[in-house]
């Protein structure tokens with residue numbers, strides 16, 4: 001027996017990873033698919049975000065001790081935290097770079113879900129709460145960007161809020177309320193500060209709780225090659241599965257004798273697990289259409305995999321803090337309302353939308369296009385409800401998803417370069 005790792009424990013751990021073409025449905029005590037390909041790790045991005053958000057809350061709370069939300073002192077207070085407080089630079093940079101990383105991880109989370117169509121059926125509420133979370137995170141990022149009260153942050157706020165003015169009828173009023181006056185000034189900083197440290201984080205915590213509660217209830221989406229499989233031995237032909245299926249993938253067919261038996265249309269089944277949960281005789285499991293696949297128990301194996309991915313992401317975050325903090329543009333020069341800088345750069349994730357605004361014939365049409373993209377994303381579960389889930393069986397949809405990702409990247413790079 002190894003002194004540190006008892007052999008029995010190690011063997012038990014190895015034996016738990018097995019090849020099977022069946023996946024049971026419970027979230028906690030059963031199996032899920034083991035990460036076999038690099039891309040499987042992307043299904044951990046939700047878990048990773050939870051930990052990154054925790055880091056954000058802790059560093060944010062520490063910064064609250066020394067930051068001053070006063071236009072005369074804000075810039076100096078950030079510089080003082082960096083230079084005078086022990087390890088202050090670490091907390092400021094962790095907070096700033098982590099804010100950028102969280103949005104990147106969330107974009108990946110969202111695009112992966114779109115790719116495997118995990119936004120449908122019983123998971124649509126996760127998608128809706130996720131959309132609210134994304135919106136809250138972006139607004140939190142926007143409000144936090146102003147707090148250092150530097151040239152870049154000041155003018156990014158001027159441009160960002162100015163764009164809202166084009167909203168018909170209510171535009172001016174919204175801008176006035178957001179800024180706390182006509183110009184970006186002291187009241188704007190107070191309003192953004194309150195939004196950033198109280199109201200938006202409170203909303204994020206509430207929606208995160210609900211989002212994760214829903215994931216807990218429905219379980220994480222099975223891989224696209226899985227479908228529901230019915231055990232004819234135990235099935236009593238009650239028809240609950242046919243009635244409950246949101247994808248019309250189960251039909252009751254006349255079987256032997258007087259008993260009707262459900263039949264699953266593999267092309268339509270989304271492996272959403274609803275029928276598994278509702279079947280009174282527990283005669284349904286998820287089965288792989290492409291032969292046996294590696295599965296692993298949720299606890300501890302899958303959780304350890306998730307934790308490993310989280311630790312690697314946190315290491316990347318620290319690498320960013322130590323190696324790239326000199327590249328942060330938002331902290332170089334204090335805000336000066338009388339000098340407009342040559343180049344105004346919003347945070348990276350607004351660079352693409354900002355570029356769209358710049359190339360459109362008017363700000364209004366730009367804003368309208370961005371609103372249309374936003375609404376399509378939010379209401380994706382209404383637009384894309386049924387049909388096959390396997391990316392290989394829906395090339396047009398996958399082309400659209402890939403084009404969206406590609407356009408987002410291109411517009412962001414274009415924004416940086418122009």
Ligand code: HEM
Pocket residue numbers: 042043044045046047048049050053106109110113118119123126127128129130131133134137208211212215219220221
């Ligand atoms: C603060 C932001 C968010 C947090 C903390 C979060 C957290 C999570 C977690 C922990 C999961 C379980 C699977 C995993 O670990 O990836 C999950 C799944 C999910 N999330 Fe999020 N999420 C967030 C934002 C979003 C956004 C922006 C969307 C989409 C608009 C979204 C939609 C979903 C959906 C549909 C699932 C189910 C996916 C599946 O079953 O594979 N989430 N989320």
